[in-house]
Amino acid sequence: MSGPSESAACRECGGCGYVVEQVLGQPARARRCACQATCRRCGGSGYVLIPTGASQVAQPCECRYLDERLALFSAVGIPAALAHASFESFKTWSPDHAAAKARAEDFARKFRHDQATKGFLLYGRPGAGKTHLLAAALRYLALEKRVPARYVEFMLLLSDIRTGFDSKRGHMEVLRPLIQVPVLAIDELGKERGTDWERCMLDELISRRFNSGLTTLFATNYFLYESENPVKEDPGRMVNTGSGRFAREAEFMTLEKRVGDRIFSRLNEMCTFLKLDPGHDSRKDRATAGSATGLWKG
Ligand SMILES: [Zn+2]
Numbered sequence: 001m002s003g004p005s006e007s008a009a010c011r012e013c014g015g016c017g018y019v020v021e022q023v024l025g026q027p028a029r030a031r032r033c034a035c036q037a038t039c040r041r042c043g044g045s046g047y048v049l050i051p052t053g054a055s056q057v058a059q060p061c062e063c064r065y066l067d068e069r070l071a072l073f074s075a076v077g078i079p080a081a082l083a084h085a086s087f088e089s090f091k092t093w094s095p096d097h098a099a100a101k102a103r104a105e106d107f108a109r110k111f112r113h114d115q116a117t118k119g120f121l122l123y124g125r126p127g128a129g130k131t132h133l134l135a136a137a138l139r140y141l142a143l144e145k146r147v148p149a150r151y152v153e154f155m156l157l158l159s160d161i162r163t164g165f166d167s168k169r170g171h172m173e174v175l176r177p178l179i180q181v182p183v184l185a186i187d188e189l190g191k192e193r194g195t196d197w198e199r200c201m202l203d204e205l206i207s208r209r210f211n212s213g214l215t216t217l218f219a220t221n222y223f224l225y226e227s228e229n230p231v232k233e234d235p236g237r238m239v240n241t242g243s244g245r246f247a248r249e250a251e252f253m254t255l256e257k258r259v260g261d262r263i264f265s266r267l268n269e270m271c272t273f274l275k276l277d278p279g280h281d282s283r284k285d286r287a288t289a290g291s292a293t294g295l296w297k298g
């Protein structure tokens with residue numbers, strides 16, 4: 001017997017066999033822990049000999065899967081701030097919040113590579129832990145199930161598509177890996193409304209994924225129904241700049257208005273919608289954020 005479980009005493013990795021590196025501005029990367037430098041099971045060859053009757057047969061050692069899992073995790077593109085985000089480190093503060101987390105975790109645990117699996121869309125105000133849950137799901141898929149996955153932030157995605165279109169590479173070169181990866185998470189959906197052409201690209205991306213039976217996860221700050229938008233209950237807070245007013249008006253929008261009805265109906269087909277509530281008065285957050293950015297007058 002060897003492998004990660006035997007090294008439970010390792011102080012660096014806690015026994016899991018890998019260490020996640022958190023470098024600001026870079027996507028999270030995982031590397032093999034020093035305690036796993038030379039596999040005690042295979043001596044570093046990557047194969048173990050299994051006796052079968054009179055002879056032996058070489059089988060890949062578990063440690064090969066460790067490297068594969070770590071490479072998959074490092075390829076996800078999880079932001080550095082969420083390098084350690086997992087289901088275990090996700091703090092829940094209400095029954096609804098815990099239920100949404102349970103649904104996301106259930107998705108990751110039951111995910112199967114060989115069949116179409118409906119994804120989820122997390123929505124709610126900033127500070128509810130949406131990106132944490134996305135990162136936790138992708139981490140689980142890569143590290144526990146060896147499923148290739150990617151995390152993209154919506155605005156960066158749009159700018160990549162624009163850059164791809166402007167350059168000789170073409171936008172398909174940007175989109176292709178995202179069209180093909182088994183699980184794609186798009187964060188901050190709707191943050192930028194985008195041009196009609198950009199919406200068209202987004203529609204193409206998610207439609208192709210849907211038609212190929214691939215799973216897409218989303219997170220958005222926008223609400224599904226006007227009745228869910230807390231901004232409406234606080235009409236006294238005024239903005240003092242044109243851009244601030246614009247930002248405020250934009251906050252009133254539902255997701256459907258932000259992304260357009262075509263994409264919204266596609267989201268309905270592809271995803272279970274999960275609302276994540278912040279655990280406190282989100283209006284206080286906005287007031288604090290406003291004093292930092294100068295957008296809001298209190
Ligand atoms: Zn270790």
Ligand SMILES: [Zn+2]
Nearest residue numbers: 039042061063
């Ligand atoms: Zn080994």
